[in-house]
Amino acid sequence: MSYFQMLNLSIQQLWHRPATRLYPQEVRPVIARSRGRVELQPSTCTLCLLCEKKCPTHAIHIDRTQRLFTLDRFQCILCGACESACIAKHAIVLSEHYAPPQTHRDVIIWPVPSTPPSLASTTKSQNKG
Amino acid sequence: MGKQTIIPFGPQHPVLPEPIHLDLVLEDEQVLQAIPRIGFVHRGLEKLAEKKDFQDMVYVGERICGICSFIHSVAFCQAMESILGIEVPERAQSLRGFWSELSRIHSHWLWMGLLADSFGFENLFMQTWKLRESLLDLVEATAGGRVIYGSCKIGGVRRDISLELITQAQTTLKALYTQHQILASIFENDTSIQHRTQGKGMLSKDKAYELGAVGPTLRASGWPLDARLLKYGTYQNLEFQPVVETQGDCYARMRVRIREVDQSFDLINQLLKKLPDGPVETKITGMPSGEHFERVEQPRGEVVHYLKGNGSKFLERYRVRTPTFANLPALVEILKGCTFADVPIIVLSIDPCISCTER
Ligand code: SF4
Ligand code: SF4
Numbered sequence: 001m002s003y004f005q006m007l008n009l010s011i012q013q014l015w016h017r018p019a020t021r022l023y024p025q026e027v028r029p030v031i032a033r034s035r036g037r038v039e040l041q042p043s044t045c046t047l048c049l050l051c052e053k054k055c056p057t058h059a060i061h062i063d064r065t066q067r068l069f070t071l072d073r074f075q076c077i078l079c080g081a082c083e084s085a086c087i088a089k090h091a092i093v094l095s096e097h098y099a100p101p102q103t104h105r106d107v108i109i110w111p112v113p114s115t116p117p118s119l120a121s122t123t124k125s126q127n128k129g
Numbered sequence: 130m131g132k133q134t135i136i137p138f139g140p141q142h143p144v145l146p147e148p149i150h151l152d153l154v155l156e157d158e159q160v161l162q163a164i165p166r167i168g169f170v171h172r173g174l175e176k177l178a179e180k181k182d183f184q185d186m187v188y189v190g191e192r193i194c195g196i197c198s199f200i201h202s203v204a205f206c207q208a209m210e211s212i213l214g215i216e217v218p219e220r221a222q223s224l225r226g227f228w229s230e231l232s233r234i235h236s237h238w239l240w241m242g243l244l245a246d247s248f249g250f251e252n253l254f255m256q257t258w259k260l261r262e263s264l265l266d267l268v269e270a271t272a273g274g275r276v277i278y279g280s281c282k283i284g285g286v287r288r289d290i291s292l293e294l295i296t297q298a299q300t301t302l303k304a305l306y307t308q309h310q311i312l313a314s315i316f317e318n319d320t321s322i323q324h325r326t327q328g329k330g331m332l333s334k335d336k337a338y339e340l341g342a343v344g345p346t347l348r349a350s351g352w353p354l355d356a357r358l359l360k361y362g363t364y365q366n367l368e369f370q371p372v373v374e375t376q377g378d379c380y381a382r383m384r385v386r387i388r389e390v391d392q393s394f395d396l397i398n399q400l401l402k403k404l405p406d407g408p409v410e411t412k413i414t415g416m417p418s419g420e421h422f423e424r425v426e427q428p429r430g431e432v433v434h435y436l437k438g439n440g441s442k443f444l445e446r447y448r449v450r451t452p453t454f455a456n457l458p459a460l461v462e463i464l465k466g467c468t469f470a471d472v473p474i475i476v477l478s479i480d481p482c483i484s485c486t487e488r
Contacts, residue, residue, distance in 0.1 A: 005315050010252055019259045031266065033288070035273040056185035079188055079279050080287060094273075 030096050035078040037099035038092060040069055042112045045091035051082035069110040073099050131156045136469070140169050144247040144473040147483035151476070155469060163464040163472075165457055171487040178447035183209060183417055186444065187282055190434075193449060194485040195276055196239060197427040199232045201449075202281040204434040207361060208423035209283045212438055213415055217362075219405040221285035226363035226400050228271070228278055230393040235264045236428035237386045237393075238309075240480050241316060244383060247473045248325045253315060260308055267301050270294065285410030295401055306394050313387045326379040330463040330475035333377055342459040343452045344430020345389065346479050349374045349381035356426035367399050379478040386480075389428075416440050427452055429480045451485040 021028060030036075038059075047067065052060045059075035060082060062068070078094065086092045134155045140148030148169040154162040174193060178186055190205035191198045203225050210217055242257035265275045271290050272278040280287045290298075316322060332342065337350035347354055348371060355371035357364045372388045374381035417438025425432050430452030437446040456479045467475055 003319070005311070006253065006319065009256060009311065009315070019255075019262070031269045033271075033273055034269050035279065056182075056188050077188060077277075077279075078274070080273070084287070 032096055034096045035080060035094045036097045037073065037095055038071060038076055038078070038082065039095045040071070040110050041091050041093070042069065042110045044089050045069060045110075045112050046089060047112055048089075050085040051092050054081045054085040056081060067112045067114060069112050070107050071110075072107045073102075074105055133161065138472060138476075142473070144243070144477060145481075146243065147481065149476075149481060149483045151464075151472075153464070153469070153472065158468045158470070160464050160467050160469060160472065163461050165461060167457075167483060167487055169487070170484050174488045175447045175449065178444040180443065182442050183438070183444055184283060184413070184442075186447070188279075190449075191277055191279065191281070193451070193488055194482055196236045196482060197232060197429065197432075197485070198276060199228050199272075199278040199281060200425060200427045201432065201434075202278075203229060203362070204423050204425040204432055205436070206281050206283050207425065208421045208434045208436045209417060211421045211423070212417045212419050212436060213283070213413060215284050215411055215413065217285055218408045218411060219363075220289070220407045221409045222363040223400050223404050224286045224290065224409065225281060226367070227397060228268070228280060230397045230400075231264065231268055231271075232278070233393045233428045234390050235261050235268070236480075237390045238264065240386060240428075240477075241312070241383070244474070244477055245316075245322075247477050248322070250322070253312070253319075257312055260305060260312065263301065263305060267298055271298060282410065284413050285408070287410075289409045295404065299398075299401060302394060302397060306391075309390055309394070313390070316383060316387055322383075323380065325471075325474060326383055326478075327376075329379045329471050330382075330467060330478055331376075331378050332459055332463050334375075336462060337377065337459060340458040340462055341455050342430075342479075343455045344427070344480075345372075345382050345385040346430065346456050346459055348372060349385045350377035351375040356424045356431040359424060361423075361425065363400055366403070367396055369396060379474055382478045416442055417444065420446075429453060429482055429485075430455060449488055451482065451488070453479070453482045453486045456481075457486070 047062055047064050049062055052062050056079060057075045057077055059072045061070040080094055082092045083094050136153045136155055138151040138153050139145050140150045150166040152164040153160050174189055177189055181189060187202050187205055191202035193201045238257050238261040242254045242261065245253035245257060268278065269275045271294055272280045273288065332346065332350050334351045337347050338352060351373060353371045353373045358371065369392060372385050372392055374385050418440040420435070420437040423434045432452055433450040435446070435448040436444060439445040460476065460479050464472065464475055
């Protein structure tokens with residue numbers, strides 16, 4: 001009896017598309033609200049240090065004199081504490097896109113403009129060993 | 130008397146997702162004794178509580194385990210809220226219940242897949258994990274993460290879910306429930322599965338209680354004990370009876386888990402129907418001073434979080450007793466007398482989670 005149930009399930013599967021995706025050709029659709037990666041809008045950031053204080057893994061480093069915002073994605077656990085700390089300014093948000101894989105460990109540095117604001121963003125490699 | 134041999138089993142073994150080592154004393158094909166050894170993935174998370182802000186410890190608590198992650202954070206937060214004297218809003222409690230039950234379903238599906246895999250039923254294993262994948266997508270859509278939900282915080286939950294998402298969740302869950310029924314029927318009626326599980330790893334009712342087993346392992350031996358009956362959080366408003374089986378073998382443990390998935394679907398339905406409105410978090414005031422002992426039901430059984438605060442932002446003591454730790458004496462007992470070929474299934478039947486156990 002149950003042999004037929006399993007057989008039935010397997011035969012049905014023959015007429016369906018595979019449940020898995022052919023990854024590089026077919027990319028998984030992004031799920032809204034997913035905590036993918038941390039993004040900073042340098043133009044709205046006031047360097048108030050709230051997110052740096054709230055980050056449980058010390059992934060954020062802010063240099064106020066040089067106006068540099070540094071994020072170590074390898075240390076970030078995507079908890080969202082920085083996003084809730086910055087809730088009034090929406091400068092730091094969790095985007096639903098995942099961070100792409102990296103071959104070596106580096107940090108992301110966003111220069112934060114004073115005035116006038118520009119949307120400059122650069123990635124600088126810093127070998128941390 | 131035949132010659133006795135000691136065969137090492139694990140820590141690396143195809144059916145074991147996590148490292149546990151068993152020294153099996155065999156006489157011919159029969160296991161006379163099993164000597165477990167754990168300690169391969171100890172991370173010292175409890176000690177970390179002495180150096181980490183109690184609000185940041187939620188993240189650590191959640192990472193004790195990769196499967197019942199959310200329920201660990203619920204247990205930690207509930208214990209902390211009791212110490213701090215915080216009232217959690219009702220909506221937050223319901224959402225915690227919602228995610229807890231989702232994680233129970235996905236944990237049981239994971240286990241059912243692993244069970245099918247352990248006796249070589251690869252097709253059924255794939256079918257079960259296919260279902261689980263859709264559920265993980267739902268978890269990601271509501272909580273934001275697939276494995277680490279990151280939604281629980283002291284005083285409530287981090288994110289609310291909209292009406293639209295609730296409707297979407299209900300539709301998805303309905304479809305998943307139908308598919309679960311098909312799989313459940315295969316698991317329960319398939320003769321090859323019955324042959325491999327029935328009468329294997331018997332744990333009698335008295336022995337189960339005496340050895341302090343918890344969760345499905347205990348309930349499969351006829352004890353209607355479930356920590357959710359303590360009516361913590363949202364469970365005070367929900368109607369349910371613990372799932373109990375009486376045979377105490379691997380098959381009974383499997384049936385308990387299968388029927389608990391049904392029960393979780395029912396609980397989610399109940400709580401989504403009467404999801405109260407309102408805020409989802411309250412402000413944390415003060416520093417933890419005092420101690421609390423929190424019991425919460427996980428997919429694998431009852432977990433205990435003991436917290437002791439000393440009025441500073443660092444905890445003085447944090448202790449977690451996880452369900453697998455409580456089930457290990459029962460495992461050693463049921464392995465006695467079984468044949469060597471049944472060892473993987475019997476070990477799997479308690480749903481061991483070694484990372485939990487070693488913290
Ligand atoms: S991202 Fe937000 S919280 Fe962080 S420094 Fe900028 S404004 Fe402040
Ligand atoms: S998401 Fe969490 S870990 Fe990542 S940068 Fe923000 S606060 Fe730090």
